[in-house]
Amino acid sequence: MTTSANIQQSPAATAAASPAPAVQAISVSKTYGRNETRVTALRDVSVNFDAGRFTAIMGPSGSGKSTLMHCLAGLDTADSGNILVGGTDITALKDKELTALRRERIGFVFQAFNLVPTLTAEQNITLPLALAGSRTDTEWLDYVVTTLGLQDRLKHRPHELSGGQQQRVAVARALLTRPDVIFGDEPTGNLDSTVGGEVLSLLRRSSKELGQTIIMVTHDPVAASYADRVVLMSDGKLVGEVLEPTAASVLTALGKLGA
16 A cells, blocks of 8 residues: 655645546635634635545644535535535525435534434434435345444434444444545544544445545544545645545644644
8 A cells, every 4th residue: 555644735636536526625715704804715716526435634723624514515615615515506506405415415423423313213313314204224224233233222222322332323323324425523532542442444345345535634644544635724625635545644644634
């Protein structure tokens, strides 16, 4: 396996590399506050995320990585630029259209598991479909549940599950609607290293075996090493990437950023 430990400059040239990206940001900028409190979180960011690949976004605190993910996922709005999910420009959508797109084409796995405590694991997994008034594809549900090793936990409520099992439920919920892309915001931040590695392996399998596109924000080089690619940010800008990352190559790259 060839590893690139060097920070490769990646402005628009990287964004143009993929012919059919699952997610694409084009000249995206975002600021918060006004006058003296004005903070520029994103500065003319252009980047592609290829379908079926696992990408981690990393950078120092305040680099804009979480803001970028929130804009890509339609959880926050960009001040300028365009964001395409599966070819749809989400910056042009009205609120109801954006809500429908997030429900049908985007999955989320966050640091907090966000499970409903009064529902069983199975009910939590199928909740997005229930809210949308859609029928559950039982064959697909069985496949996802089996892949994630949750067959014996479907009738358990969250308090009866370990942290790793709860995060598996969250991953299953994200996979069930067969979204174009799954976003993870520090999805292993509350887990120990063993369980965190288990969840990251499952996300990697989701990409490799189920064809899901995974975009994960993390500060952990070990977590990032499960990805196919690491996108590096600093001061609201893309500054490079690490291909086929290892924990060591990611640490080297972050060291060059002063992270």
